Amino acid sequence: MTTNALFSIPESSGHDMVTIAFEGRNLTVPAGISVAAALLSNGVSDFRSSVVGQAPRAPYCMMGACFECLVEINEFPARQSCLISVQDGMRVRRQLGASAINIKDEL
Amino acid sequence: MGNQSLTVIGGGLVGAAIAYGAVRSGIHVRVLDQGDTAFRASRGNFGLVWVQSKGHKLPRYARWSRDAVTRWPALQQELLQLTGVDAGLQQPGGFWLGFSDAEMKARCALLENVNQHGGEVPFEIMNRSKLVQYLPGIGQAVVGGSFCPMDGHANPLMLLRALHAGIICRGSEVISGVEVARIRFDSEKQEFETFSGDGRSWKSTRIVLAAGLGNARLAPQLGLNAPVFPTRGQVLITERLKPFLRYPMNKLRQTLEGSVQVGSTSEDVGFNDGTSTERIEWLARRAVTTFPALAYARLVRAWGALRPLTPDGYPIYQESSSCPGAFIATSHSGVSLASVHCFVIGAWMSGMAERPPDFGVFNGDRFANSK
Amino acid sequence: MTVEIADLVIVGSGPTGMAAACEARSLGLSVLMLDEQAAVGGQIYRGIEVASLPRTNILGDDYAAGRELAANFRVSGATHLGGAVVWNLSSDGTVDYVINGKSRKVTGRFVLIATGAMERPFPIDGWTLPGVMGAGAAQILLKSAGAIPTGSVVLAGCGPLLYLLAWQYFRAGIEIRAFVDTTSPSAYLRATRHIGGALRGWRDLVKGLKLRTALRQSGAAWYTGCSNFSVQGNGRAEGLAFSHRGCAVRIPASLVLLHQGVVPNTQLSWSIGAAHRWSPEQLCWEPVTDAWGRIGEAVIYVAGDSRAIVGARASAIQGRLTALEIGKQLGVASDIERRLAVLQRELRQHLHIRSFLDVLYRPLDEFRIPGRDDVIVCRCEEVTAGQIREYVELGCLGPNQTKAFGRCGMGLCQGRFCGLTVTEIISSARGVGPADIGYYRVRPPIKPVLLSELME
Numbered sequence: 037m038t039t040n041a042l043f044s045i046p047e048s049s050g051h052d053m054v055t056i057a058f059e060g061r062n063l064t065v066p067a068g069i070s071v072a073a074a075l076l077s078n079g080v081s082d083f084r085s086s087v088v089g090q091a092p093r094a095p096y097c098m099m100g101a102c103f104e105c106l107v108e109i110n111e112f113p114a115r116q117s118c119l120i121s122v123q124d125g126m127r128v129r130r131q132l133g134a135s136a137i138n139i140k141d142e143l
Numbered sequence: 144m145g146n147q148s149l150t151v152i153g154g155g156l157v158g159a160a161i162a163y164g165a166v167r168s169g170i171h172v173r174v175l176d177q178g179d180t181a182f183r184a185s186r187g188n189f190g191l192v193w194v195q196s197k198g199h200k201l202p203r204y205a206r207w208s209r210d211a212v213t214r215w216p217a218l219q220q221e222l223l224q225l226t227g228v229d230a231g232l233q234q235p236g237g238f239w240l241g242f243s244d245a246e247m248k249a250r251c252a253l254l255e256n257v258n259q260h261g262g263e264v265p266f267e268i269m270n271r272s273k274l275v276q277y278l279p280g281i282g283q284a285v286v287g288g289s290f291c292p293m294d295g296h297a298n299p300l301m302l303l304r305a306l307h308a309g310i311i312c313r314g315s316e317v318i319s320g321v322e323v324a325r326i327r328f329d330s331e332k333q334e335f336e337t338f339s340g341d342g343r344s345w346k347s348t349r350i351v352l353a354a355g356l357g358n359a360r361l362a363p364q365l366g367l368n369a370p371v372f373p374t375r376g377q378v379l380i381t382e383r384l385k386p387f388l389r390y391p392m393n394k395l396r397q398t399l400e401g402s403v404q405v406g407s408t409s410e411d412v413g414f415n416d417g418t419s420t421e422r423i424e425w426l427a428r429r430a431v432t433t434f435p436a437l438a439y440a441r442l443v444r445a446w447g448a449l450r451p452l453t454p455d456g457y458p459i460y461q462e463s464s465s466c467p468g469a470f471i472a473t474s475h476s477g478v479s480l481a482s483v484h485c486f487v488i489g490a491w492m493s494g495m496a497e498r499p500p501d502f503g504v505f506n507g508d509r510f511a512n513s514k
Numbered sequence: 515m516t517v518e519i520a521d522l523v524i525v526g527s528g529p530t531g532m533a534a535a536c537e538a539r540s541l542g543l544s545v546l547m548l549d550e551q552a553a554v555g556g557q558i559y560r561g562i563e564v565a566s567l568p569r570t571n572i573l574g575d576d577y578a579a580g581r582e583l584a585a586n587f588r589v590s591g592a593t594h595l596g597g598a599v600v601w602n603l604s605s606d607g608t609v610d611y612v613i614n615g616k617s618r619k620v621t622g623r624f625v626l627i628a629t630g631a632m633e634r635p636f637p638i639d640g641w642t643l644p645g646v647m648g649a650g651a652a653q654i655l656l657k658s659a660g661a662i663p664t665g666s667v668v669l670a671g672c673g674p675l676l677y678l679l680a681w682q683y684f685r686a687g688i689e690i691r692a693f694v695d696t697t698s699p700s701a702y703l704r705a706t707r708h709i710g711g712a713l714r715g716w717r718d719l720v721k722g723l724k725l726r727t728a729l730r731q732s733g734a735a736w737y738t739g740c741s742n743f744s745v746q747g748n749g750r751a752e753g754l755a756f757s758h759r760g761c762a763v764r765i766p767a768s769l770v771l772l773h774q775g776v777v778p779n780t781q782l783s784w785s786i787g788a789a790h791r792w793s794p795e796q797l798c799w800e801p802v803t804d805a806w807g808r809i810g811e812a813v814i815y816v817a818g819d820s821r822a823i824v825g826a827r828a829s830a831i832q833g834r835l836t837a838l839e840i841g842k843q844l845g846v847a848s849d850i851e852r853r854l855a856v857l858q859r860e861l862r863q864h865l866h867i868r869s870f871l872d873v874l875y876r877p878l879d880e881f882r883i884p885g886r887d888d889v890i891v892c893r894c895e896e897v898t899a900g901q902i903r904e905y906v907e908l909g910c911l912g913p914n915q916t917k918a919f920g921r922c923g924m925g926l927c928q929g930r931f932c933g934l935t936v937t938e939i940i941s942s943a944r945g946v947g948p949a950d951i952g953y954y955r956v957r958p959p960i961k962p963v964l965l966s967e968l969m970e
């Protein structure tokens with residue numbers, strides 16, 4: 037769900053900015069902030085769906101403890117977005133349920 | 144049976160299955176179990192419901208294991224209906240994996256040997272290209288495997304909960320937080336009195352020792368012999384993953400919840416149920432060698448649990464001759480054998496059935512010299 | 515694998531860790547500091563080295579104080595490894611950590627656990643909805659990204675951090691829709707019994723009072739003595755409902771910030787099998803240590819909030835004290851006794867106000883032990899309070915058996931967000947004190963790690 041952003045970053049001007057893509061939408065955000073902060077200040081309020089009940093979830097602790105902020109980053113599942121800094125060109129998606137591991141046949 | 148009652152010492156998988164079996168035979172049962180942090184193999188095991196290669200040195204045990212996996216669905220159904228708890232049984236068949244031609248050869252010989260002695264356990268040896276059809280994504284290092292269509296797995300924790308709930312549903316009791324210290328037998332009254340360390344006591348006409356590692360200390364009090372010793376198994380478990388493994392393997396399985404369990408080591412470290420980084424890393428390497436894609440799965444927990452093992456690895460089921468009505472049961476395959484522990488051993492030890500045929504081989508007396 | 519060796523390995527780069535490192539370096543000890551965050555500062559001084567001046571002004575003097583500590587740390591000569599996730603600690607001082615996708619080992623002659631605190635769980639109806647966060651989390655957003663709420667925000671709960679955040683928002687010009695205070699009215703009375711101690715720590719007291727006064731004048735709707743919380747909303751927070759003086763109140767809000775104090779982060783100390791005591795004052799577990807923070811006979815020490823909640827400044831002093839004590843063990847310094855005495859006096863100054871705060875901001879039972887059966891306790895595995903009580907009925911005596919019966923605590927957060935709640939639910943259901951209920955058996959990895967990271 038993308039709604040009015042819960043947060044904003046007023047002092048953005050004067051910062052180096054980077055661009056990340058969230059589900060195809062480009063977001064330009066200050067360099068150095070966490071992916072979670074970038075999403076929360078750009079109208080993303082629902083980061084993932086829970087593993088058991090598929091309920092929407094979003095960051096709760098912002099300090100790496102609760103694992104509610106999981107997203108897929110550069111096709112890599114279930115990353116803790118509150119611990120990872122934005123990088124230019126990063127591709128971010130919601131984490132839907134459990135991680136999928138990518139089976140490639142090694143014949 | 145009105146005045147008959149049974150005390151079961153130990154509420155792990157073995158004790159709970161026998162207790163539940165006894166309860167359904169119509170006797171009142173009281174299970175005495177330790178507290179929250181006891182050594183409890185039933186809480187730390189691998190969850191296989193397994194028959195392939197079992198009993199290659201003891202044909203009776205091969206047949207016992209086969210009976211067990213055949214009767215598991217009935218137990219699963221009954222517990223689900225009674226308690227609403229799903230023990231998670233799945234029996235799609237299971238694989239053992241080989242990493243060298245020599246290993247494959249030895250495996251084939253072993254499985255044939257089981258059947259030459261009347262095991263009647265079907266199996267198929269597969270080469271790598273056949274294996275890949277069943278287990279896509281398997282690593283290059285795997286050269287082949289053996290498949291047994293009777294193998295499967297379950298959720299041992301849900302099984303334990305279902306058994307406890309079943310015992311309670313049918314009007315018997317589970318008393319936790321009891322450290323059994325002493326048992327007295329009164330032969331006149333044919334009565335057992337069980338004393339806990341904190342001074343409580345309970346009377347019954349029958350008693351089953353199913354205290355896992357605790358059996359070693361309790362057995363001699365009732366004229367029984369159970370030299371069980373701890374063998375540590377370390378196990379890894381990953382975060383939940385979307386389903387990708389259809390079949391359980393002897394060293395790796397995906398649970399119904401989605402987490403991948405990787406097991407297990409066999410270590411002789413006494414009563415230390417901790418973990419070691421070397422073994423954790425070794426298990427991780429082995430898992431990734433088996434399924435390279437697991438490199439990106441996250442390890443959530445590693446644990447050590449103590450298997451209650453006998454010197455020859457086979458179970459002990461026996462009635463005491465000096466204290467009739469006292470029984471002992473120790474097995475290190477408490478998940479696989481849960482159904483027969485319930486339907487067969489439970490009925491026997493509660494006095495509702497005869498001892499199963501050819502069970503002398505499971506007497507603890509066979510270890511008389513290996514104290 | 516080559517194993518590095520250091521005199522002192524410190525886990526955590528908050529005030530405790532940085533201060534301990536500075537002190538240990540002044541004694542000439544080799545120091546390696548590990549932290550999963552990229553930059554130093556811990557939670558309290560998050561972003562301290564990069565925060566802009568306006569941001570620092572909003573955050574206030576207590577935050578700015580971290581700057582000097584961080585600067586001293588940077589020139590101390592201690593090695594700092596950011597992005598290092600400690601996944602195992604052994605009593606012999608060996609630490610396993612993952613950095614850049616690889617597991618590494620370091621052995622400390624001594625190890626200091628300085629992993630600080632985390633916010634106490636606040637298990638109420640709807641607390642898993644997006645838009646509900648810890649107040650501490652919102653503060654981290656402010657410190658690390660300068661992010662402030664845009665929509666309508668409600669602050670609910672109690673404790674100094676909640677007031678501080680409100681004050682910081684106030685200074686940032688943010689309008690708070692409502693402040694829903696759960697401090698029990700009778701707590702003020704009980705707390706006055708500890709006013710003597712608090713007066714000796716009068717600076718803190720005055721600061722606290724000023725803060726409250728400023729806030730009450732800020733115009734935010736202020737509700738005190740509230741109960742029966744429920745976050746309402748469909749798929750995300752839309753409002754907070756509660757009872758206030760017998761009336762049902764509902765405040766629309768897209769952001770609900772909850773807080774009822776912080777508790778020690780004890781994962782590492784539990785994992786090495788340390789004894790822990792239940793603190794009836796702070797309602798949490800604390801590792802049992804000697805006066806210097808040493809755990810048993812091990813070479814492992816714990817200081818700051820991960821030993822017991824004392825606050826940032828006292829934590830820093832404890833860090834220094836522990837470093838000095840370790841220096842003494844290693845036989846390196848001469849005037850240690852004098853330095854210890856000075857610091858101990860200073861520490862006492864900071865601890866005066868503690869019992870006053872503990873009594874005043876004691877989180878109410880209903881916010882720690884959900885009465886409603888449908889409240890989620892384990893966020894990861896979605897286990898409810900009612901289910902825990904059901905397992906107790908089945909005979910479970912403690913959290914390890916309820917975990918086995920219902921997966922509570924088996925998720926990725928490894929029990930961090932349900933552990934205290936589960937202990938207390940079982941405690942109240944059985945009528946047995948938490949000390950006798952116990953806690954989860956914490957096992958490695960201390961943080962989840964990828965299997966590939968363990969393959970060297």
Ligand SMILES: Cc1cc2nc3c(=O)[nH]c(=O)nc-3n(C[C@H](O)[C@H](O)[C@H](O)COP(=O)(O)OP(=O)(O)OC[C@H]3O[C@@H](n4cnc5c(N)ncnc54)[C@H](O)[C@@H]3O)c2cc1C
Nearest residue numbers: 153155157177184185191323355357376475476477478479
């Ligand atoms: C790593 C590992 C992997 C395994 N994998 C499998 C598998 O895949 N499939 C399989 O079938 N089996 C497996 N097992 C074996 C299985 O877990 C055991 O067979 C089974 O749990 C044994 O059950 P138990 O009840 O005898 O012992 P436990 O589970 O140890 O229970 C004994 C109980 O007795 C209680 N007790 C002890 N002393 C006293 C006393 N004095 N007073 C009161 N109570 C007492 C204890 O508290 C405990 O609850 C595995 C075991 C391990 C360790």
Ligand code: FES
Nearest residue numbers: 098102103105118
């Ligand atoms: S928000 Fe809690 S772990 Fe990221």
